[in-house]
Amino acid sequence: MPDVLVLVDQDGERVHKSTYELLTAARRLGEPAAVVVGTPGTAARLEASLARHGARSVYAAESAEADEFLATPAVDALELAVGEASPAAVLVSATTDGKEVAGRLAARLDAGLLIDAVDVDSSGVVTQVVFGGSYTVRSQVTHGMPVITVRPGSFEAEECPVRAEEKKLTPPPVAAAACARITARRRAIAGDRPELTEATVVVSGGRGVGGAEGFRVVEELADALGGAVGASRAAVDAGYYPHRFQVGQTGKSVSPQLYIALGISGAIQHLAGMQTSKTIVAVNKDPEAPILDLADYGVVGDLFAVAPEVTRGVAARRTGG
Numbered sequence: 379m380p381d382v383l384v385l386v387d388q389d390g391e392r393v394h395k396s397t398y399e400l401l402t403a404a405r406r407l408g409e410p411a412a413v414v415v416g417t418p419g420t421a422a423r424l425e426a427s428l429a430r431h432g433a434r435s436v437y438a439a440e441s442a443e444a445d446e447f448l449a450t451p452a453v454d455a456l457e458l459a460v461g462e463a464s465p466a467a468v469l470v471s472a473t474t475d476g477k478e479v480a481g482r483l484a485a486r487l488d489a490g491l492l493i494d495a496v497d498v499d500s501s502g503v504v505t506q507v508v509f510g511g512s513y514t515v516r517s518q519v520t521h522g523m524p525v526i527t528v529r530p531g532s533f534e535a536e537e538c539p540v541r542a543e544e545k546k547l548t549p550p551p552v553a554a555a556a557c558a559r560i561t562a563r564r565r566a567i568a569g570d571r572p573e574l575t576e577a578t579v580v581v582s583g584g585r586g587v588g589g590a591e592g593f594r595v596v597e598e599l600a601d602a603l604g605g606a607v608g609a610s611r612a613a614v615d616a617g618y619y620p621h622r623f624q625v626g627q628t629g630k631s632v633s634p635q636l637y638i639a640l641g642i643s644g645a646i647q648h649l650a651g652m653q654t655s656k657t658i659v660a661v662n663k664d665p666e667a668p669i670l671d672l673a674d675y676g677v678v679g680d681l682f683a684v685a686p687e688v689t690r691g692v693a694a695r696r697t698g699g
């Protein structure tokens with residue numbers, strides 16, 4: 379079976395859940411092979427967890443400068459790994475960085491590029507969400523090797539323990555003059571909540587929350603469910619919640635098991651970022667709100683009455699009360 383290369387999302391210590399999803403998707407197309415780009419020693423730290431999720435090969439593209447540049451080290455590493463493995467496909471997470479890497483790799487290799495995949499079948503046919511979520515299409519690359527970006531949350535990560543073989547790549551020095559160098563990094567203060575794109579549960583608030591203080595009810599429900607907090611653009615623009623939590627066409631794309639929308643009308647640009655969630659619950663006081671057409675469960679009511687009630691119910695179940 380041909381290799382399928384997966385670019386590993388990681389923070390030097392830990393593999394992100396989106397990578398396990400990619401390794402699961404890769405098994406439909408061939409033998410998963412992980413590509414780790416980082417400073418020396420990174421691949422060795424991550425190898426066991428990658429092997430547990432089915433990576434038979436771990437390509438280590440390590441250099442002292444790997445973390446100093448955006449995208450380019452990953453594009454260089456994938457180009458080298460493609461040369462070594464002649465893979466059936468390359469899978470990359472459909473994040474902002476991932477899409478840049480995938481686009482540049484496809485251009486370098488004259489390969490076909492499919493973005494925002496939410497499903498991949500064994501013949502390489504990909505289901506994509508396009509035009510801001512207005513259409514779902516099935517596509518297949520007809521020229522060159524497919525480079526596919528997969529939306530985080532589209533696949534259920536499954537363990538598949540194998541023995542991984544580490545393979546060293548020797549990345550070329552990054553052409554610093556042509557790249558922006560990262561001069562400092564500051565970790566975002568994220569608290570205890572899961573990362574938005576990795577969370578199994580996302581509770582989002584919209585303009586209907588009415589203000590920054592109102593987001594307390596959104597956070598309390600998210601915390602009760604062990605989920606992440608999201609926000610609509612209207613809520614972000616109004617200053618209720620920071621931009622990094624925006625869900626939608628110009629925010630983050632999420633695909634959790636459960637998405638709860640509180641006081642969000644359901645504009646197409648918001649739906650573009652969450653409509654592939656497995657179960658959608660919406661609370662809106664307007665029975666005509668478009669989000670209620672998409673929701674699996676819709677509650678017509680005041681979010682300030684409904685959400686705290688749900689939070690109490692979840693907490694009571696947790697404590698067996």
Ligand SMILES: Cc1cc2nc3c(=O)[nH]c(=O)nc-3n(C[C@H](O)[C@H](O)[C@H](O)COP(=O)(O)OP(=O)(O)OC[C@H]3O[C@@H](n4cnc5c(N)ncnc54)[C@H](O)[C@@H]3O)c2cc1C
Nearest residue numbers: 584585586610611612626627628629641643647648663681
């Ligand atoms: C190019 C472009 C890109 C965009 N990108 C994004 C994007 O990435 N993400 C995004 O979200 N939007 C995006 N938008 C904006 C989008 O069009 C909508 O304006 C936005 O999603 C509306 O946010 P909202 O649903 O919170 O606000 P509104 O549309 O104002 O809806 C608020 C809802 O809250 C309900 N409500 C009010 N009070 C309560 C209450 N007490 N209890 C229950 N319900 C209540 C109301 O009935 C209403 O349905 C984009 C727009 C453009 C043009």
